[in-house]
Each structure stands twice: as structure tokens, then as C-alpha cells.
Amino acid sequence: MVSTGERIAIDAMGGDHAPDEIVAGALRAQEELGVKVLLVGEPEKIKAALPSNTNLGQVEIVSATDTIEMDEEPLSAVRRKRSASINVVMDLVKKGKADAAISAGHSGAAMAAALLRLGRLPGIDRPAIGAVFPTMIASKPVLILDVGANVDCRPKFLEQFAVMGSVYSQYVLGTAEPKVGLLNIGEEDCKGNDLAIRTHQMLTSNSQISFLGNAEGRDVLSGRFDVIVCDGFVGNVLLKFAEAVGEIILQILREELPSGLHGQIGTALLKPNLKRIKQRMDHAEHGGALLLGVNGICVISHGSSEAPSIFNAIRMAKEAVDNQVLERIHPQVSSLASE
Structure with a gap:
């Protein structure tokens, strides 16, 4: 080439x-x-x-x-x-x-x-490490930031993360109008700690992004959001947990595929599907995280x-x-x- x-x-x-x-x-x-x-x-x-x-x-x-x-x-x-x-x-x-x-x-x-x-x-004010996660919707990843650069954050930092993440999602991941979420313990505007409540107010009033509201843990991989912002402490825990879950699921698939001749035939037939599963779930397929x-x-x-x-x-x-x-x-x- x-x-x-x-x-x-x-x-x-x-x-x-x-x-x-x-x-x-x-x-x-x-x-x-x-x-x-x-x-x-x-x-x-x-x-x-x-x-x-x-x-x-x-x-x-x-x-x-x-x-x-x-x-x-x-x-x-x-x-x-x-x-x-x-x-x-x-x-x-x-x-x-x-x-x-x-x-x-x-x-x-x-x-x-x-x-x-x-x-x-x-x-x-603070750069953020942005990691791309797969979601339940094929070809629709979600960008999480920060996943480790800033253990403690102020609302202004998270607002900046949201804007940077939206630009990256739009121009690199190909999302026409990235939907931004704030990682929180509930969907209601009043939920969360002081950082979450104040950040929610800032993101709501920012015309540069399309803010959808709070994202609970179960929403992270749903495909509902294109960008999710959080402080680096929470984001890093989320990143490591998601990587572990992906590795466990891939390992379970390997262990549960039947052995013997029938297993070899079945595995051969499923090979294209298994390859796509690995591409969506294995963190090695993403290569790392961008420091934005x-x-x-x-x-x-x-x-x-x-x-x-x-x-x-x-x-x-x-x-x-x-x-x-x-x-x-x-x-x-x-x-x-x-x-």
C-alpha cells in the first residue's frame, strides 16, 4: 500500500x-x-x-x-x-x-x-481519555470519557469532555448528531451528587451538544447514547469492568462450544459470527483510548x-x-x- x-x-x-x-x-x-x-x-x-x-x-x-x-x-x-x-x-x-x-x-x-x-x-482545563465501547446496536459504539485521566472533576471539566466527545463521535465515529449522556445513579434531573447535579444543569444549557439527560449504568451499552461523560475515577472502574465482562463472555463461548467432530463442524459454520462477536467485544479490537x-x-x-x-x-x-x-x-x- x-x-x-x-x-x-x-x-x-x-x-x-x-x-x-x-x-x-x-x-x-x-x-x-x-x-x-x-x-x-x-x-x-x-x-x-x-x-x-x-x-x-x-x-x-x-x-x-x-x-x-x-x-x-x-x-x-x-x-x-x-x-x-x-x-x-x-x-x-x-x-x-x-x-x-x-x-x-x-x-x-x-x-x-x-x-x-x-x-x-x-x-x-483538563484533557480526558476517551474509550470506545460496543453497544447492543451493531456498528453503533459509545464513547466514554473520562476513563482515567482525572480522578476528581469539576462540572466545567465534564462540560468540556462532552463537547470534545461530540466532535470525535461525529467526525471519527460517523454519528450524525451525537446524543450525550451524563453517567448517574438515576434518570431524574435531581439525582446524583453535587457534581452530577451541577453538571446536568450546564449540559442542559449548552447549545453545542445534544444532551439527552442522565445515563444509568444499564444505559451505557444500550446504544441509546453516543457519548457518556463521567469523572475519571468512575470511568476507569467502568472501563476495567467492561473489559473483564467481555473477556469472560468470550471465554464462555470458547468453553461451551461442543467438542469432537460435531463441535468442529459447528465451529466452522459459526466462524464468521464468532469473528464478528470478537470484533465487537474484544478491547484489543479498539487498540486503546484517545487522549482528547x-x-x-x-x-x-x-x-x-x-x-x-x-x-x-x-x-x-x-x-x-x-x-x-x-x-x-x-x-x-x-x-x-x-x-
Whole structure:
């Protein structure tokens, strides 16, 4: 496939399976998606992870001499280790040498590096991590944000999340008029804690979004909403729970398929259906979550990401670049900054 011009910088040293799986997913994306991948990390380790038949002239490796470990405090580590792979990745985006950044490493470090090197978009007080979930309606995903960037939030932050999420849902996920919901313990306007009640009032009066009202836990995957906002504490619990449920259901399907010849025949007949089920439920199919609100395209992948997940993270980044997410969000949020 001929390159379409997007240059994606990838933290090749980040994640449980780095650099082997990171490199494998990146090379597949370069071949199938037509992007140019920049593998950032220790050159010798990256070269060792390349297939033996790789043409080194078609692989771009950017040296980074350090790595931020999972047990390190993110902000101090990012400041102390200036040549860490995640810092180099963000610098490439800042200098215009890459169109997007991807990391499966320390998510806190990725966010800290993005904030310190790229900065926030004007009008955004706090960036949010947006994760795409499947719903009961095929081809109608729901975007949840924030799922971990901000443990404590103010109503203004959630309003900004709603606007950014609506833009992403419309231009990347293809939703004509995204319906926004506020995650809460009841549908009534008066339900919830002080944050929920005050946020509900702000979202109701915001003409930039189509606010449908409160979304209870059972509504999250119903397909009724296209965007659901919440603070990062609740969102992260929701994300991890949903991932676990998806894995359990896939495991149950594997265990309950009959064995023997009849089982093999039945499985063969069901293979297309099972593949579609996996695509809708497996978090690896989404690749990660977009960090919305920073002045650059950043995808934070799962620490356990393997090659397919990295491939899909690159696809997500490419779609965000192609659909000019930053350029579309900027005019929408410029007037939303806290006073």
C-alpha cells in the first residue's frame, strides 16, 4: 500500500510485550494502512525485534536512551528522564515530525509527557481519555470519557469532555448528531451528587451538544447514547469492568462450544459470527483510548497490548488525523475555559 503521508511515532519500549509485539503491530500497520511508523526506543532492541527479512531501509528508528517503568511516579519520571522513549515520542509530535503519538507504556507518564510537551488546547482545563465501547446496536459504539485521566472533576471539566466527545463521535465515529449522556445513579434531573447535579444543569444549557439527560449504568451499552461523560475515577472502574465482562463472555463461548467432530463442524459454520462477536467485544479490537484535549493526537494503549491491539491503535490515530479532530475541536472548546 502506498503511504498516505501520516507519520505515527510509537513508544516501542512501552508495554508488557515491548518491543516485540509493538514492533510487529507497527510493521503491519505500515504495510496495510499506508502510514509511516517511527519506532522510538533503544535501537539495538528494536532491531532485534524486527523479522529477519526486514528491509532496514523501510524502517525508521528514533533513538531514545531511557524508559519510564510502571512503578515510577509519572510526573517526576517524565521530568527527570528527558530522553525517555515517551518524551521523545511527544517531542516528535511537537516538532511536527510526527502526526500522532502512541504508547502502551505507563499511561500516567504518557499523559504527563503530552501535557508538558504538547500542552492543552485553548479552552480545555483538563484533557480526558476517551474509550470506545460496543453497544447492543451493531456498528453503533459509545464513547466514554473520562476513563482515567482525572480522578476528581469539576462540572466545567465534564462540560468540556462532552463537547470534545461530540466532535470525535461525529467526525471519527460517523454519528450524525451525537446524543450525550451524563453517567448517574438515576434518570431524574435531581439525582446524583453535587457534581452530577451541577453538571446536568450546564449540559442542559449548552447549545453545542445534544444532551439527552442522565445515563444509568444499564444505559451505557444500550446504544441509546453516543457519548457518556463521567469523572475519571468512575470511568476507569467502568472501563476495567467492561473489559473483564467481555473477556469472560468470550471465554464462555470458547468453553461451551461442543467438542469432537460435531463441535468442529459447528465451529466452522459459526466462524464468521464468532469473528464478528470478537470484533465487537474484544478491547484489543479498539487498540486503546484517545487522549482528547491536548494539542496533538495521542493514543494510550493497554499495557498488555499485543500486535493486533497496536495495529488498531495506529488505525485509531490515523482516523483522528485524517478527520482533523484537533482542528474541529479547537473552535468548539475555545469559549469553554473556566473563569
